[in-house]
């Protein structure tokens with residue numbers, strides 16, 4: 201089963217501030233929903249806090265060191281490896297070909313070396329941030345898909361949906 205990461209990343213690498221996204225980009229939220237729907241989603245506890253409730257239609261797997269943490273409607277694990285294994289088992293039972301690592305910074309840093317595919321929304325603007333996407337060594341990745349978009353919401357923004365596969 202493919203391990204994919206999905207993230208929206210600003211020009212300067214920012215992905216979050218004050219446990220929120222730095223921008224309002226409804227098109228990207230719809231894209232995130234379409235790409236992740238039906239698949240197990242693996243996230244850090246802080247990202248789950250920022251969502252406030254489980255993402256519907258997906259098995260939500262939350263990674264924490266807190267052994268007493270058990271919010272309703274999510275599977276709790278205590279390492280990335282346990283999260284990936286659980287997602288693999290869910291995928292096998294449901295005939296899925298992909299699991300999604302959905303952030304945030306701490307979990308992306310752990311997962312990048314294990315990922316086979318990156319769904320990156322590249323936002324062509326810099327933002328203040330306190331959470332950052334890890335540096336991607338582009339020599340290890342091939343762009344397999346790219347869609348350029350322009351959002352006329354306020355403020356207007358240019359962004360692209362990129363799909364990168366690890367070069368064999």
Ligand SMILES: NC(=O)c1ccc[n+]([C@@H]2O[C@H](COP(=O)([O-])OP(=O)(O)OC[C@H]3O[C@@H](n4cnc5c(N)ncnc54)[C@H](OP(=O)(O)O)[C@@H]3O)[C@@H](O)[C@H]2O)c1
Pocket residue numbers: 206207208209214215216217218219220221243244245246247248250263264265266278279280302303304305306307308331
């Ligand atoms: N732009 C995007 O696409 C995107 C996507 C997702 C998130 N974000 C943003 O990213 C930010 C959150 O990122 P973050 O790095 O602060 O937090 P995070 O990665 O979401 O979660 C961090 C938490 O995960 C748990 N954790 C981390 N490493 C662990 C390990 N090795 N073993 C067990 N548990 C572990 C810990 O939980 P405990 O403290 O409970 O032990 C830790 O506090 C927010 O601003 C959010 O909006 C952006």
